[in-house]
């Protein structure tokens with residue numbers, strides 16, 4: 001079934017394969033037939049696609065989606081795993097280095113879902129594929145668009161840039177380009193550096209783990225959808241705080257692959273996040289985001305914009321960012337969870353002191369609930 005869909009799409013790809021350089025935002029607002037307004041008439045189609053994306057992927061505008069393998073978290077992870085398939089280092093050896101944010105994870109899902117980090121992404125990929133084919137838009141475009149729309153449903157998230165007009169031509173990504181939780185900081189920074197991201201930008205992108213959980217990494221039922229921070233439905237800075245709290249508990253009952261001690265029962269801490277939070281190359285950037293959700297969101301926006309066009313010349317794309325809903329705002333303040341104090345924070349940035357963060361009263365450690373499916 002998957003194969004026949006792929007063949008069918010390949011044969012129509014030419015219809016929207018070569019985007020001509022398209023006009024950018026003009027400053028003139030047009031009203032689309034849907035009644036929505038945009039500064040580029042070519043963007044009008046995305047308003048109706050937005051309705052489908054919200055209904056079919058996000059249960060009508062939700063961040064987490066009960067009883068579904070979709071939801072904003074899964075789309076965000078899919079977006080990263082597709083785009084990071086871009087390696088100038090591999091290309092320099094004469095091999096195919098991947099096409100970046102080209103939607104190959106959808107076009108070649110029969111290959112890319114065999115990569116271990118992608119093994120839980122099948123239902124999300126199929127839902128994205130259906131919407132793209134129905135609307136004759138490229139897989140690269142639908143992935144960027146759905147990611148930006150999904151994040152807009154999560155309180156505190158930035159309104160991401162959305163550039164449309166990618167060709168629907170891709171080749172399967174080479175294996176081994178997606179960083180793993182058991183990787184050393186050297187390996188991760190080298191891989192991200194190869195794709196064009198500095199150590200600071202890698203931290204900026206890891207903001208994504210503020211609305212993340214694990215499911216496929218460790219199959220122990222005690223850690224099913226165990227979040228990486230205590231507020232996985234909110235795009236806040238809790239992840240940067242909680243990764244710096246002393247670890248005392250294995251949510252799985254013992255160290256699983258890529259797992260280290262976490263500060264709260266029910267929370268899952270990955271070895272890679274733990275190590276990057278403490279490495280001299282990244283610790284100060286990490287610490288600078290602990291108490292500043294606004295800074296965190298704007299840095300993430302910039303890094304995600306870069307990720308969304310990896311492998312493409314952004315001048316060949318057109319700006320449809322005004323089709324992305326304005327995200328829900330966030331009002332809560334960052335906190336040290338109940339049962340823990342400032343003394344439990346481990347500071348690894350030697351240049352700057354830890355910021356002041358409110359401590360939630362109480363002595364009982366909170367057990368973090370699983371994230372919504």
Ligand code: HEM
Nearest residue numbers: 073076077080179180181205208212213214215216217272
């Ligand atoms: C660079 C090092 C990174 C490593 C080693 C890493 C690894 C992982 C792992 C192992 C999981 C758990 C997956 C599962 O069990 O199903 C995960 C979840 C996730 N990751 Fe990353 N990741 C990295 C960076 C990123 C980036 C840059 C993004 C996005 C820009 C991202 C987005 C996510 C999201 C949204 C989830 C949660 C998925 C869910 O809750 O269903 N990750 N990551």
